[in-house]
Amino acid sequence: MQESRAGSVRASDRAYETLRSDIIEWRLSPGTVLGELEQSARLGVSRTPLREALSRLTAEGLTAAHRGRGVVVSDISLEKISELFAVRISLDCTAATLAAERSDQDIFNTLTIRFETASTLISSSSGEQHEYYRLVAELDSAIDAAAANPYLLQAQKQLRTHLSRVRRLARDDAARLLASAAEHAQIARSIAQGNADLASASTKVHLHNSLQYLLAARIDPGSTTRKETAHG
Known part of the structure; x- marks a missing residue:
């Protein structure tokens, strides 16, 4: 159980760092929908660590919940x-x-x-x-x-x-x-x-x-x- 939890944390950190870099470097532009299935497959992680990563990014203001669209990259006006x-x-x-x-x-x-x-x-x-x-x-x-x-x-x-x-x-x-x-x-x-x-x-x-x-x-x-x- 502890090993599984440790693996989940590492996967979450990896997903967070990759998504954060992609957003800051404009590989993911404002308004991009971060679908769970697509991003899980792209990053090679399950949906649980992906959700943890998205929660951290939302707390930082890099992503935002959007009604009807899930989580999207936040805009810069x-x-x-x-x-x-x-x-x-x-x-x-x-x-x-x-x-x-x-x-x-x-x-x-x-x-x-x-x-x-x-x-x-x-x-x-x-x-x-x-x-x-x-x-x-x-x-x-x-x-x-x-x-x-x-x-x-x-x-x-x-x-x-x-x-x-x-x-x-x-x-x-x-x-x-x-x-x-x-x-x-x-x-x-x-x-x-x-x-x-x-x-x-x-x-x-x-x-x-x-x-x-x-x-x-x-x-x-x-x-x-x-x-x-x-x-x-």
Whole structure:
């Protein structure tokens, strides 16, 4: 009985991680119906661990119950994006301030240099910028470690799950990613210098620019492509 239970837990975790990755990476787009029979067969798990995985995803807000359709991938509207950024600006500026007051200068100096030379990651001929996103995640982790505030980190955890989905909407726009790299370099530089006010201000500028890009580009949340803007 214990072995069966352990196997069920492992299957549930496996299903959860796969579905979560598929949703964040837009392999499963908003509105996609996650039918139990189809997903059980695709993931190679029984319906019980699948239901456990779907429950966890629903608790995170990545999926939602839809009357008459079962469980679907949750949508991302421009309104929701604005709401996410309103919270993100507050949390990330606080984290940057704390990091600047407590950081290891060498770590952030190194990150500054890496962002200053990140154009090769962004201009990848394959069109994939996974390495650049890993670098952004490294900066996030370094700020978390320097800020050393578990309550702040817990508040950011679920928010970042949704922001990972939003971030992928800009993945094909090399110009925006290059500008973003410069903004990240400034954040890292400010923290390395121990300038809390500048670290907070640089973070706010970056997040403002990111939000304005998404709004101005009139992202279609139902696809991974951008709609044409009025100015072409």
